[in-house]
Amino acid sequence: MPLAGDAIRQKFLEFYAQHSHQVLPSASLIPSDPTVLLTIAGMLPFKPIFLGQQAAPHPRVTTAQRCLRTNDIENVGRTRRHHTFFEMLGNFSFGDYFKAAAIAWAWELVTQGFGLPPEQLAVSVYAEDTETLTLWQEVVGLPPERIQKLGAEDNFWAAGPTGPCGPCSEIYYDFTPQPGAVDLTDEVRFVEIYNLVFMELNRDLQGNVTPLAHKNIDTGMGLERLARILQNVPSNYETDLIFPVIEPMADWVNVNYQKANVEQQLSLKIIGDHLRAVVHLIADGVIPSNVRRGYILRRLIRRLVRHGRLLGLRRSFSAELALTAIDLARPAYPHVAERTTTIQNELHREEQQFLKTLDVGQQLLFDVMTQKPPMIGGKIAFDLAATYGFPVELTAEIAAEHDLTVDTAGYEQEMTKHRELSREGQATVDVLALNQWVELTNELGASVFTGYLNITGTTTVQAILQAGERVSRGDDTCGDLLVILQETPFYAESGGQVGDTGYIQSTDDSMKFRVVDVQKKADLWVHYGRVEQGELTIGMPVQTQVDRWQRVRTQAHHTATHLLQAALQKLIDPHIAQAGSLVTAERLRFDFNCSRALTPAELQQIEWQINRWIIEAHQAQVLTLPLAAAKAKGAMAMFGEKYSDPVRVIDIPGVSMELCGGTHVSNTTEIGLFKIVAETGIASGIRRLEAVAGLGVLDYLNQRDRVVKELTDLFKIKPEEITDRVRELQQEMKSKTKQIEELNTQLARSQALQLLTTTETINGYKLLVGQLGQVDGEALRNVAQELLQKLGKGAVVLGAIPAGDKVTLVAAFSPEVVKLGLQAGRLVGDLAKLCGGGGGGRPNLAQAGGKDPQGLPKALDQARQELRQKLAGQ
Numbered sequence: 001m002p003l004a005g006d007a008i009r010q011k012f013l014e015f016y017a018q019h020s021h022q023v024l025p026s027a028s029l030i031p032s033d034p035t036v037l038l039t040i041a042g043m044l045p046f047k048p049i050f051l052g053q054q055a056a057p058h059p060r061v062t063t064a065q066r067c068l069r070t071n072d073i074e075n076v077g078r079t080r081r082h083h084t085f086f087e088m089l090g091n092f093s094f095g096d097y098f099k100a101a102a103i104a105w106a107w108e109l110v111t112q113g114f115g116l117p118p119e120q121l122a123v124s125v126y127a128e129d130t131e132t133l134t135l136w137q138e139v140v141g142l143p144p145e146r147i148q149k150l151g152a153e154d155n156f157w158a159a160g161p162t163g164p165c166g167p168c169s170e171i172y173y174d175f176t177p178q179p180g181a182v183d184l185t186d187e188v189r190f191v192e193i194y195n196l197v198f199m200e201l202n203r204d205l206q207g208n209v210t211p212l213a214h215k216n217i218d219t220g221m222g223l224e225r226l227a228r229i230l231q232n233v234p235s236n237y238e239t240d241l242i243f244p245v246i247e248p249m250a251d252w253v254n255v256n257y258q259k260a261n262v263e264q265q266l267s268l269k270i271i272g273d274h275l276r277a278v279v280h281l282i283a284d285g286v287i288p289s290n291v292r293r294g295y296i297l298r299r300l301i302r303r304l305v306r307h308g309r310l311l312g313l314r315r316s317f318s319a320e321l322a323l324t325a326i327d328l329a330r331p332a333y334p335h336v337a338e339r340t341t342t343i344q345n346e347l348h349r350e351e352q353q354f355l356k357t358l359d360v361g362q363q364l365l366f367d368v369m370t371q372k373p374p375m376i377g378g379k380i381a382f383d384l385a386a387t388y389g390f391p392v393e394l395t396a397e398i399a400a401e402h403d404l405t406v407d408t409a410g411y412e413q414e415m416t417k418h419r420e421l422s423r424e425g426q427a428t429v430d431v432l433a434l435n436q437w438v439e440l441t442n443e444l445g446a447s448v449f450t451g452y453l454n455i456t457g458t459t460t461v462q463a464i465l466q467a468g469e470r471v472s473r474g475d476d477t478c479g480d481l482l483v484i485l486q487e488t489p490f491y492a493e494s495g496g497q498v499g500d501t502g503y504i505q506s507t508d509d510s511m512k513f514r515v516v517d518v519q520k521k522a523d524l525w526v527h528y529g530r531v532e533q534g535e536l537t538i539g540m541p542v543q544t545q546v547d548r549w550q551r552v553r554t555q556a557h558h559t560a561t562h563l564l565q566a567a568l569q570k571l572i573d574p575h576i577a578q579a580g581s582l583v584t585a586e587r588l589r590f591d592f593n594c595s596r597a598l599t600p601a602e603l604q605q606i607e608w609q610i611n612r613w614i615i616e617a618h619q620a621q622v623l624t625l626p627l628a629a630a631k632a633k634g635a636m637a638m639f640g641e642k643y644s645d646p647v648r649v650i651d652i653p654g655v656s657m658e659l660c661g662g663t664h665v666s667n668t669t670e671i672g673l674f675k676i677v678a679e680t681g682i683a684s685g686i687r688r689l690e691a692v693a694g695l696g697v698l699d700y701l702n703q704r705d706r707v708v709k710e711l712t713d714l715f716k717i718k719p720e721e722i723t724d725r726v727r728e729l730q731q732e733m734k735s736k737t738k739q740i741e742e743l744n745t746q747l748a749r750s751q752a753l754q755l756l757t758t759t760e761t762i763n764g765y766k767l768l769v770g771q772l773g774q775v776d777g778e779a780l781r782n783v784a785q786e787l788l789q790k791l792g793k794g795a796v797v798l799g800a801i802p803a804g805d806k807v808t809l810v811a812a813f814s815p816e817v818v819k820l821g822l823q824a825g826r827l828v829g830d831l832a833k834l835c836g837g838g839g840g841g842r843p844n845l846a847q848a849g850g851k852d853p854q855g856l857p858k859a860l861d862q863a864r865q866e867l868r869q870k871l872a873g874q
Helices: 005-017 044-050 099-113 130-140 223-230 243-252 262-283 292-310 318-329 334-338 340-370 378-388 392-401 408-423 434-444 548-571 600-615 627-632 695-715 719-758 777-791 815-819 824-833 853-871
Strands: 022-024 060-068 085-094 121-126 147-150 156-158 163-174 190-203 209-222 456-466 469-471 473-475 481-485 502-506 512-521 524-533 535-537 541-546 578-583 588-593 621-625 647-652 656-659 674-683 686-693 760-762 765-771 794-800 807-813 838-841 845-850
Touching: 005 022, 005 060, 005 085, 005 099, 005 223, 044 060, 044 085, 044 209, 060 262, 085 099, 085 223, 085 262, 099 130, 099 163, 099 190, 099 209, 121 130, 130 147, 130 163, 156 190, 163 209, 190 223, 209 223, 243 262, 243 318, 262 292, 262 318, 262 334, 262 340, 292 318, 292 340, 292 392, 318 334, 318 340, 334 340, 340 378, 340 392, 340 824, 378 392, 378 408, 392 408, 434 456, 434 512, 434 524, 456 473, 456 535, 481 512, 541 548, 548 578, 548 588, 548 600, 548 647, 548 656, 548 674, 548 686, 548 695, 600 674, 621 627, 627 647, 674 695, 686 695, 695 719, 719 765, 719 777, 760 853, 765 777, 765 853, 777 794, 777 807, 777 845, 794 824, 794 853, 807 815, 807 824, 807 853, 824 838, 824 845, 824 853, 845 853
Parallel strands: 022 060, 121 147, 765 794
Antiparallel strands: 060 085, 085 209, 121 163, 156 163, 163 190, 190 209, 456 469, 456 481, 456 541, 473 535, 481 524, 502 512, 502 541, 512 524, 578 588, 588 686, 621 647, 647 656, 674 686, 760 765, 794 807, 807 845, 838 845
């Protein structure tokens, strides 16, 4: 019987466990290595060990590591072996065994463990690695013609430009063995199944290579590739690792996979591959977004949804199909099944969001392609991404299907413009470049921060900067200055906590410098502010005084932020992670990954839990630990944040433990009280909580109390009657608004009936184009649909100037007109540009607006002329 994928994985791990290897679980797809977005190789979790930055957990380990790459995404489904998500089986030696044992065990495993015929195996070796060649020939007994020597580009591995490196040797499976020397570049006949890396050298900055003191082994065997061979199926996609995902999809679209055409099989394979990838990504905490790994996830989801449409499926399917992928992962990766609800919710939400614009975006792209341009313009690609959620890669993929390319340079130019516009109005550019701050640090020495223990101190002025230039003095005529001290109690903005404020004064009180902000530049604490009296000079001895009340209130909010994250993980989802924060004296803001809004009951429960922790008087402990030890104890770290080693840990035993360089209360009772004031969504899959603590709660309640008093005085009612009174006013407003809408519609209908006399008949189609008076958008839309019903087969385009300088345009097309290829949304969008506006909508009904009434007659005339030609078949 063919070995199942789960059995292959287990047999590999058990084989190396029997050879004294410690079996370790797969690491997350979100790596701890900040230089890569995703875990792209089985060795990546061990990179710090190979680089000598971390001790090995055991001399020998073995893993089945989940990996995800998108560099070959265009080959997914087109070849037998390319995937985004895949599993890499590996065995590793950290200074223990080396080439002889690695080769002997690999051969034993593939020939005896998995039963592959030796005559159907071949190997590659690095051309200069004579030792490995000898081992294969003389120890294993492989015939010379089954061994191919390859160059450094194929058989020499390196972690980067510098560091550990070494030759490698690969085992290939031969599908059609023939006499004579092998050519392993024949990807139809041969497939690589096992790569053995012999990490024995170290390359320095000058490119010199020297032997490593401790030699390592790093191997990788593709589970999907081996399953294809052992299960005797045409490609990796027909294995029991992927085909169970493809099968129900094929049933839903009434396609026999074996008899399907090339395009249908391609779509099914892409869906099977991408569905596995997105399920594991979401299970590991990634959520769809427009940046970093969230963008990769979004791109994969949208790509599989589009291929579902290409197969003819018009309903949502990804959340339902995900259950199959989750069941496949369950035996080896139970945490995936634990996140079933989250996975389905994220997929359903993202698919629904994409489906809203998919058809319109595709139609716009097809309209462009029918004009046979030399390439898809960068502006078009950008507009599709910005307006319709089409990743530029998806535009490029669709274009490639029609033998077109995308102007990527033009797209990047448009993106750059967009970023520059987005940045306009945002504050401050550093007065010095980073390298200049580094040079200044080297000259002055790193600042010494004393603010964890004291908020006052005595020190010396080391440097003064004015408008980016170093100066020797400053007074109240100099404006904004930057001051660097030898040591400081002022906290520099970091980790979401704002910088301290306060004063720097001369020891004789003749000079006073007000600190309004503190920023960290390289290893310098830079104090921003102005001289209020006297003269500040280089070398001056000064006294420092942090604003005590600001510090007390800020640290209350910072500790409350830690409690808030702990409460969210305890009560909402243990996988919630911070996506940004702001801690000030007045309030705290906490952004986190969550695909839905929190309910009022949940918010109340969170508040209750945090205030209970506050009242329980938990002592906050500050620990200094090696980074690895802190993570081993369970300390949370914000992904992407760089931490020194050792690290500072804020531990509230039994409640929260986080890596944090901020200032905090010593006991939770110092927080006082905690109150959530707002919960909003700020991006796809990202929620924001705003809250106040301590005296901030009093400020919040006083403000609310003032509002309540004003309302009770205004309405002459009691506080408890406010809600009922507001409901009454809302009902009155709703009733009057409805009356106004009815009057508007009657007015529009009356005006529109007069337009019926201007109806034209063209090639059997009715055409009505006209302008109404001061009619709002909803009334105009209703009347356009009523007129179309009266006309039957035809088109109606109406314009109006409802109030002031606003213009409204509406187009309504019958199904027969839409079948001619006419799009109401596209037409009104073009017309609105003549009126200084824009808009769009469905192919049969669309509305647009503008701000230039003088352009309306021209817009309606253009609509009339264009529709006359199209309806006449010209």
